[in-house]
Amino acid sequence: MITFIGSILLLIAGYFTYGKFVERVFVTDRKRRTPAFTMRDNIDYVPMNTTRNSLIQLLNIAGVGPIFGPILGALYGPVAFIWIVIGCIFAGAVHDYLTGMISIRNHGAHLPQLAGKFLGKVMKHVVNGFAILLLLLVGTVFVTSPAALLANMTPLSITLITMVIFAYYLLATLLPIDKVIGRIYPYFGALLLFSALGIGLGMIFTGAPIPELSFQNMHPQGAPIFPLLFLTISCGALSGFHATQTPIISRTTENEGNGRKIFYGMMITEGVIAMIWAAAAMSLFHGDQSLSDVLAAGGPAAVVSEVSTTMLGAIGGTLAILGVIVLPITSGDTAFRSARMIIADYLKIDQRPIVKRIFIAAPLFVVSYALTHMDFTLLWRYFSWANQTTAVIALWVATMYLVLARKPHLITSIPATFMTMATFTYLAYAPIGFGLSLQTSYVVAAIGTLICIALFMKRVRRLSGGIFAVDEPEVPTYKNGKATGLLATSLLSISRFW
16 A cells, blocks of 8 residues: 555645645735625625635535546556646645635636636636536536435435435525535535545555556556546546635635635645545456446446445445535535626626526526436536636636746646646547547647647736736725725725836
8 A cells, every 4th residue: 555655645745845835936915804804795705714614615626526536547547646646736736726816816706707817808708608617517417426326325216316406506506605505514524524534544454455556557448548537537636626616715715824724735635535536446446347347337426335335334334425425515516606606707796686696596507407417427528628628727827827926937837738738639539529549639739739828928928018916906995896985996096006
């Protein structure tokens, strides 16, 4: 278990070392008031303590991605461990931290608004549509997967379970964040921790045969590691879905100094969860064909059930499965909530009246229910591509922020370039894309990546030529999302000028 235990230790060390370095690059301001106070509306902008914010952030970002993704990625063998560790420390956690902190500095703005500001108005519209598509796919995937697990455990029909989950999602989407999500997440968090720790300790105490480090591609169908592994394992390494979730918590964070624990730290925690489930899949079904057979017969949900009951017995296994069910549910609810907030910001619809929240949320649930009838595997492929494309956009936004703020940008520009190449290659190679040969896909992806870099540099030159404020000014007084009073307006104008 040297590779497994060593990888866990590296993830933890990454939080205290590279996480601290990234925090110093950004330069937090503990005296600056956050949007939770300056824009408080008691619906989405509500101050909450660091413990609650951290727990909500973890449950928001850790859907079935850090479980189902690593289980599917386990088909490649121990090379999956490398991507989880390196991707989480140097890409995923950096992505989450900077997205959250840049959002805090810009009044809790969501990714489409940030893309519009830093990458141009056209990108705002593109990212807005892309984010809504991603969130719909996430919400749908995170309805079907827990419904399937619950249907295997109970005599209830999958249709009834789906409707119950949708009913909960509707409440979590419409009600103030501290009324439902903020109150029940501690209980969900306990199940999550029991599930992850139970499986991890179970493997250690039983001496599970976890394979050691290898760069060999062990996929039974010979699927190429690049780019497929980097899109199969997204949550747990790097996930664009997180860029849609961090602004939810950036609107409830009390102090910028808490950002590393909330955003960087919770991504590291998700990486640990991903390591545990990747190792469990490799150890329990050692011999690639057996894991492949189980996946073909019942999908990742069947692997979860088998691993849980084998490691922890009937009662413990049931509790562990419930912990896994909690993950998608606690990401699906905030996926729809985030979609509502993005649409409201885009259309400038006040979210105080609940009728207006229903007006935005209702169509989302209708479309999502229709998508539940799609094949899960196909849905997951579209989700994987949309997810990592969103991550690429968020990384370029963060890079632009650092460049214009005259701060070291390699911490984001390197992973942004790498993942741009990966997503272009996937789009060109995968059956859901253009289905080109792998070698041709590499050439197409390289050209696409160079074009993106050229457009980025053009945008840098344009914004560097004038006065551009990377941080929005702190607003003294807010009412219904607008600065009020002569003093507030004057200070706002002066701050923007400087």
